[in-house]
Amino acid sequence: MIVPGYGRKLDLKEWSPVVEALLDGRHFVLTTHENSDGDGLGSEVALALVLRQFGRTVSIVNPTEVPPNYSFLKKAGGIVLFNGRDEDAIQELSLSDVLVVLDANLAERIGSLRPHVQFAKELGGMKIVCIDHHLDPEDFADIMVCEQYASSTGELVYDLILALEAKTGRKLVTPEVAEALYTAIMTDTGSFRFPKTTPYVYRIAGDLVDKGADPSLIYDRIYNSLTPQALKLLGAALSAITIYDDGMIASLFISQEMMKTTGSKLFDTDLIVTYLLSVPSVRISVLMVEMMDGRVKASFRSRGNIYVNHLARNYGGGGHMNAAGCLLQFSAEKARKVIPEDVRAFLNAHLSE
Structure with a gap:
């Protein structure tokens, strides 16, 4: 190229x-x-x-x-x-x-x-x-x-x-x-x-x-037009971030209940994904957002030459090398269990290359 x-x-x-x-x-x-x-x-x-x-x-x-x-x-x-x-x-x-x-x-x-x-x-x-x-x-x-x-x-x-x-x-x-x-x-x-x-x-x-x-x-x-609802969601979300695997993976799940409580909407989650990769040790992050129909929107971010679009493609999605996403065709409960483990396996495979 x-x-x-x-x-x-x-x-x-x-x-x-x-x-x-x-x-x-x-x-x-x-x-x-x-x-x-x-x-x-x-x-x-x-x-x-x-x-x-x-x-x-x-x-x-x-x-x-x-x-x-x-x-x-x-x-x-x-x-x-x-x-x-x-x-x-x-x-x-x-x-x-x-x-x-x-x-x-x-x-x-x-x-x-x-x-x-x-x-x-x-x-x-x-x-x-x-x-x-x-x-x-x-x-x-x-x-x-x-x-x-x-x-x-x-x-x-x-x-x-x-x-x-x-x-x-x-x-x-x-x-x-x-x-x-x-x-x-x-x-x-x-x-x-x-x-x-x-x-x-x-x-x-x-x-x-x-x-x-x-x-x-x-x-x-x-970037300077956040609604009060988006700020409330941001506050709730930041306290729910999980960082694991020696700080190399960050994940966050935002439920419909969290969005209803804060009065926020789907587009209010866009800013949050950037925070997940702000910790220097994090190599891959995933933001999962529960949709109104029960499905889950997953957004992946990565550092360096980690092709998270390949990860998203496993679920019918795509995107950039360091920024990709997909719409998961299964429940939020399953997503919370499966996706973090898939991210871990994906990163381990990359590190072993």
């Missing part, structure tokens, strides 16, 4: 099929994965704003609600929540000639939208485009650009917009587009501190700031 450096050049040939599909299409639906984050949301909002500059009809339809700290993106992009029965969203899918899936390279990651996407494709020949940067992509799209070297999907969408500018001769990065892309890249690089934050990423960030993104404001909106 070649990681782009400071002087990386735009690969117009790679982006040509995507550019052609976007310029030929007239009615678009954009979406991202369940439990959306800054990268998925920022990428789809940026692309929507660009496509609307070409007079295209664009709808953003997501399988789960937008977390409150990203409400500024929801306002900018007009994001609609699909609850599985939304007739307007189903109609948008049936009318669209291009669906763009951003920040998800597995079809199941779009959740409740998946069967309706399949039906719309069979009914009207809708073209599916996928843009992503995670490991182990699934071949479900007509056109896929999945580059694992990229820091974020936002980095790839930035390149796509440059390719569109080269093709059309238009300047497309407005202040609103810059804000959405900066959000995508900043959040998925951990505020520019993760390993894939190459010199090229800093160049992109500088360009986006030059074109209207406000780094201080964006950071404040995302």
Whole structure:
């Protein structure tokens, strides 16, 4: 794998099929994965704003609600929540000639939208485009650009917009587009501190700031907007963390009862996973959150060259080398017993290599 450096050049040939599909299409639906984050949301909002500059009809339809700290993106992009029965969203899918899936390279990651996407494709020949940067992509799209070297999907969408500018001769990065892309890249690089934050990423960030993104404001909106409910959950969760195996593994289970008591919601757990890896000795952490339907969402984090996406893949999930997740198809009681032991076995296997 070649990681782009400071002087990386735009690969117009790679982006040509995507550019052609976007310029030929007239009615678009954009979406991202369940439990959306800054990268998925920022990428789809940026692309929507660009496509609307070409007079295209664009709808953003997501399988789960937008977390409150990203409400500024929801306002900018007009994001609609699909609850599985939304007739307007189903109609948008049936009318669209291009669906763009951003920040998800597995079809199941779009959740409740998946069967309706399949039906719309069979009914009207809708073209599916996928843009992503995670490991182990699934071949479900007509056109896929999945580059694992990229820091974020936002980095790839930035390149796509440059390719569109080269093709059309238009300047497309407005202040609103810059804000959405900066959000995508900043959040998925951990505020520019993760390993894939190459010199090229800093160049992109500088360009986006030059074109209207406000780094201080964006950071404040995302990371300094905790609700009282989220703070209560954080307090309860920190006292329940378990650290074992000589401090190398940290785990935490958040029950529905804990969330009801604190009045918190699923997206309030996103901040908590970062605390699990804050102890220097911890090599792998797992956060398990009980869902309303009884299933469990598991989020894995790791240090160094420990590929926790392989661990998540055992349960139908995926993600990055050091950050991955899955939705467990069994009870919370079983998850609390099985997952910590699986994490232990996985780490021991890694240490014995």
